[in-house]
Amino acid sequence: MMAITDYRLLVVLGPTASGKTRLGVGLARALGGEVISADSRQVYRGMDIGTGKDREEYGEIPCHLIDIADPGYEFSVFEFQRRFLDVWAEVRGRGRLPVLVGGTGLYLDAVLRGYRLVAVPANGPLRAELAALVPEELQERLCRANPRLHNTTDLLDRERLVRAIEIAEYEAEHPPEPLPALAPLVFGIRWERSELRRRITERLKARLAGGMIEEVERLHAAGVPWATLDYFGLEYRFVASYLRGELNRNDLFQKLNSAIHDFAKRQETWFRRMERHGVPIHWLDGAAEPLTAALALLGRTGARAGR
Known part of the structure; x- marks a missing residue:
């Protein structure tokens, strides 16, 4: 059981297809917050279906660090950390609660373990x-x-x-400036393995039916090279291979589905590594009511948003 704390940041993490966005938005709505994305691909404009931006889930809740760069721009963990800290301060300055939501382990780690990153120019x-x-x-x-x-x-x-x-x-x-005290409270979503696999597969089917192939076609027609699409991995790499005639439709689905399952395992491995390095994660059962459980946990511990 976590200690009573004044938190200045809520964090929602979990593997792909675990329902992070829904929980993050639910917490933001219940607690007067705004969502900050921790997804290394959602920063790019035009990459919507393949990255799962799920805009319809946000409703009136603002979401930051989405659509802030063009595909092809090299968005680094250093830039993410710097932009996150700026947004975190802005959200708190408005009297709102920052809720960091995502599954990019390196981005989450940079925030939660306070990477001391400095932009070093060539000398x-x-x-x-x-x-x-x-x-x-x-x-x-x-x-x-x-x-x-x-x-x-x-x-x-x-x-x-x-x-x-x-x-x-x-x-x-040039020693780095001290980082602010974020006082984070971290929630993670867990699913039984077979159920998470089912969710991943069903979501992939929905995305393919919902225009993901056409999205990649538009990106390439707008000037995004095949090499850049390959670099983005998963959906963009496999759909690009399909569009180049290197995969048929069945192979596209089977190979991409397997790759996303493997990616989810790597995410879970990263989260376990974060715990070993001192990041406490309060795990919630995705098959139950994670929002209800998170709010109940906050209420039971007396945790409250710090000022």
Whole structure:
């Protein structure tokens, strides 16, 4: 049982097709909140059906960080964190409760575990200086700049090694600003495995019938290259393969359905990893009434929105 707390952020997470949007909107409606999306693909305009924006579920509830970039723009976790913090402050400034909803583990982790991210520009003079050093000298310089180095793969590739030195030396001179105290309260939705698989399959059928193939056609006709659609993965990669004649309709469904099931497993693995790293998640049964359970849990613990 969680301790009594004043929370400044509600979070709703779960695997794809688990009903996150419905729960997030329900909490926002009940508690005077606004939704902030934590989905790495919903940031892109025109990618609606494949990403499951489900606009009809929001009604009068505002939703932020959806449709803020054009496909092809490289939207990073750093930009997500920066934009999230801006929106979080704006929503609270209006006296409303921010409700973060999504399934992109890296985005959620960046917020909940407070990644200290800094935008590090390329340093031409430094790179010229490093070009004269042999790999062993570069490794030594990186270890001096970052004694707490934990990603040893940076020591194996020269380009990554140079970039790691660039980042470490920049951060030493430009320490990141302290992050605000978010005081998050995190809810997760769980389903029995077979039921989640059924929900994923039924949703995919509905999306294919609802114009997902035509959506990908429109994106490509508007100038989004096949390579970019492949990069977005899952629905966009497989539908693009179908449109290029590399898959027939049955293979499109079967292969995409299997890929989404695998993706849901990876999401659940990421959430378990977040728990191991100290993020408490209060799991709700998706087959019951998760909104009722979440509100009851808030009431039982005395949790209340902080100011």
